[in-house]
Amino acid sequence: MLSASRHRQSRTSSARSVLVIKLVVAAVVLALVLAFPALAPDPFVLSVGVVIASYAALAVAWNFVGGLTGYISLGHAAYSGLGGYGTALLVTEAGVNPWLSMVVAAVLVGVAAVPIGIASLRVRGASFVIVSIALVLILLLVAQSWAGVTGGSNGLRVPRPFGTDVLRPEQHERFFYLFVGLTLVALALWWVIDRSRLGTGLKAIREDEDKAQALGVPTFTYKLVVFVVSAFFTAMAGGMYALWFGSLDPIFQFSILTGSYLVLMSLLGGVRSLLGPVVGAVIVGYAVEFFKNQYGDTQLHLVALGLLLALVVLFMPDGVIPWLTSQLDRFRPSSTSIREVDAAQLAEERKALEEAKS
Amino acid sequence: MSSALLLQSLILGLLLGGLYALLAAGLTLYFGVMRVVMIAHSAFLILAAYLAWFFTTQTGLDPLLSLIITVPLFFAAGYGMQRALLSRLRPATLTMMSVLLTFAIALVIEGGLGYLFSGTQRRIQLGYSSASLELWGARIAVVKLVAFGLAAVSLLALYLLLKKTRFGQALRATIQHREAAQLLGIDTDRIAGFGFGLGLATAAVGGTALALDATIYPSLHWHWIGPLMAIIVIGGLGSIPGAAIAAMLLGVTQALLQIPMGTTWAQTVFYLALFATLMFRPQGFFGGRLAQRF
Numbered sequence: 001m002l003s004a005s006r007h008r009q010s011r012t013s014s015a016r017s018v019l020v021i022k023l024v025v026a027a028v029v030l031a032l033v034l035a036f037p038a039l040a041p042d043p044f045v046l047s048v049g050v051v052i053a054s055y056a057a058l059a060v061a062w063n064f065v066g067g068l069t070g071y072i073s074l075g076h077a078a079y080s081g082l083g084g085y086g087t088a089l090l091v092t093e094a095g096v097n098p099w100l101s102m103v104v105a106a107v108l109v110g111v112a113a114v115p116i117g118i119a120s121l122r123v124r125g126a127s128f129v130i131v132s133i134a135l136v137l138i139l140l141l142v143a144q145s146w147a148g149v150t151g152g153s154n155g156l157r158v159p160r161p162f163g164t165d166v167l168r169p170e171q172h173e174r175f176f177y178l179f180v181g182l183t184l185v186a187l188a189l190w191w192v193i194d195r196s197r198l199g200t201g202l203k204a205i206r207e208d209e210d211k212a213q214a215l216g217v218p219t220f221t222y223k224l225v226v227f228v229v230s231a232f233f234t235a236m237a238g239g240m241y242a243l244w245f246g247s248l249d250p251i252f253q254f255s256i257l258t259g260s261y262l263v264l265m266s267l268l269g270g271v272r273s274l275l276g277p278v279v280g281a282v283i284v285g286y287a288v289e290f291f292k293n294q295y296g297d298t299q300l301h302l303v304a305l306g307l308l309l310a311l312v313v314l315f316m317p318d319g320v321i322p323w324l325t326s327q328l329d330r331f332r333p334s335s336t337s338i339r340e341v342d343a344a345q346l347a348e349e350r351k352a353l354e355e356a357k358s
Numbered sequence: 359m360s361s362a363l364l365l366q367s368l369i370l371g372l373l374l375g376g377l378y379a380l381l382a383a384g385l386t387l388y389f390g391v392m393r394v395v396m397i398a399h400s401a402f403l404i405l406a407a408y409l410a411w412f413f414t415t416q417t418g419l420d421p422l423l424s425l426i427i428t429v430p431l432f433f434a435a436g437y438g439m440q441r442a443l444l445s446r447l448r449p450a451t452l453t454m455m456s457v458l459l460t461f462a463i464a465l466v467i468e469g470g471l472g473y474l475f476s477g478t479q480r481r482i483q484l485g486y487s488s489a490s491l492e493l494w495g496a497r498i499a500v501v502k503l504v505a506f507g508l509a510a511v512s513l514l515a516l517y518l519l520l521k522k523t524r525f526g527q528a529l530r531a532t533i534q535h536r537e538a539a540q541l542l543g544i545d546t547d548r549i550a551g552f553g554f555g556l557g558l559a560t561a562a563v564g565g566t567a568l569a570l571d572a573t574i575y576p577s578l579h580w581h582w583i584g585p586l587m588a589i590i591v592i593g594g595l596g597s598i599p600g601a602a603i604a605a606m607l608l609g610v611t612q613a614l615l616q617i618p619m620g621t622t623w624a625q626t627v628f629y630l631a632l633f634a635t636l637m638f639r640p641q642g643f644f645g646g647r648l649a650q651r652f
Contacts, residue, residue, distance in 0.1 A: 070451075074457070119637050141623075145623060263458065299472025302465045317448070
C-alpha cells in the first residue's frame, strides 16, 4: 500500500493537470449544451435538440445494465413506453399533477421491473436478450388490444404540463433543460455506482460471472438492483417524453427499433465509459434526424440503421473512441506493456517498502 | 363451442405447430453449432416468402418450384454469413454481439424488402387457394396441408441427415463438443458453416410454406421471431426434439385459445409460457444442458 501511495505521489502533478483539463473541457461542453436553446436558429432545430437530449437520457439509463453488467437489452422501449403510458394515464384518468405522475409512473415501472428482472436475469446472454425482445412485443400487443385503457391503436393524448400561455418554442426550451437535468442526474448516479463496491461487483460480473460468483459477489442481487435503477430512469425519460410530445402511439412507444437505437448509441459511444452513451446519442440522434429529413419516410432508414449497427458490432465493439485511439496508435511507436520505471527507481521503491515494513 | 370447431382448431394448431417446429429446428441448429441466437431467422423467412411471391407473379409457376432456387441460395447465404461475419466476432462476447449482428441483418432485410416491394400486403393467388377438405365437420384449407406436408418432409429429411449420414455425425459431434470433434479430425469451422447453411435452408422452406396461405408484409417477421424464440427457450436451447415438442404444444394451445380470446391475445401465450419457463425451469423443459449458461 505504501509503495502504491508513493508511486501515486510521484505522478500526482500530471494526474492533477489531466484532471484540470478534464474539468475545463466538461465545463465548456456543459456551457455549450446549456447555451444550445439560445443558439438554436429556429424551433425545429430546438426540437431536434430535445429529441437528442431525450435519447441521451435513455441511453445513459440503458447503460446502467448494458455498460456495468454487459447484459444487452434490446427491449428498453418497454420501460420508456410504460413510463409514458403510466404518466399519461395518471394525468388523464386520475388527475394527478403531471410531474408527480411522471415520478410515480417511473417508481411503478421500477417495481414492475423486479419480477421481470428476476425472470430474465436468471439466464445469461442470449436468453436475456430474447426476454427483453419478448417484453416489448407483448406490451405492444397489450397496448394495441386493450383499447379501453390504452386507447388501442389510436394511442393516448397527454395534456401539456405548462399553461397555454407558454408557447411551443419555450416548451421545447424548458423540456430541453429538463432532459439535460435528467441525463446529468443519471450520469452522476452511474459515476457513483461505477466507483462503489456495487460497481466493482457488477464489472466483475461483466468480465466473468462465474468467477465473480465464486469470489462471493452476490451476483443476482447486484444485477437486479442495477436492472431496477435502469428501468426507473428509462421510465422517467419515457414519461418526460410523453409530457413533451403530447401524444402516445403504441407502435412508436413499444418499438424494438427504439431499443436498438439505444444499444447502437451506447455501443458506438462506448459502454464502458461514463459519457460514451451521451456521445453516441448525439451522433446517432443527429444522424437519425438528418436521415429522416433528407430521405423522408422510406424504409431505407432501417437499412442504414442495420448497416451502422453491423459495422459497430464487427469493428468497434468497444466504442468509437477506443477504436479511434487504436487507429491512431498504429502511427505511433509501439508501446510496451511493461511499466515505465527503470531498474534504479524500482530498487529505490523496494528499499522504501522494506524500510516501512521493518 | 361446438366439437367441430374444437377439432378444426386442434388440426389447425397441429398444422401451424409443424411449421413452427421446422423453423425452431433451424434456430436450434445455429445455437448448437455456434451458441448464436439468430434474430434474423424470421427475417429470412419473410425474405423467402417474398421470393416465392415474386417468383410466382413473374413466372406464373407454382410457388413450391421457387424452392429449387431459394434453398441452395439460402444454404450458401448461411454458410457465407457464418464464415464471413459471425466467425469474426470475439469469442468472449460472441453470444451478445451475435444477437446484435443478426438483429442488424434483420433490419437490413426488412428495410430492403420495404424499399423494393413497398409496405403493401402481398398474397399469392393460387388455383387451389380456396379449396378445402372436410373432415368430421372441420374445414381444413388444402394450402395449410401442403404447408404442413412441406414442413414435415423437411423435418424428416433434416432428422435423417443428422442421424444417418457422416456429415450429420460430424455436425452433431461439433455441437456436442467442439474441441473433441477437432481432435477426431473434423473440420469444425466448415461444419459450423454448413450447420448455419442448413438452418437458413429451413427458413427458405418455411418461407415458401408461409407464402402459400398467408398475407405477407416486410415487418411481419417481428410476429414470428417472438414465438420462435419462446419455443427454443421453452424447449431448452440446443435441443431439436425439445423445440419440436414445444412448437407443437404451443401451436395447438395458441389455436385453441384463439376461439375464446381472439388472435391477438392468443399470441401472448408464447410470452407467458416463456416467462413461466424462465421463472421455474430456466434450462427449458426438454434436454438443454446448454441453456442456462447462454
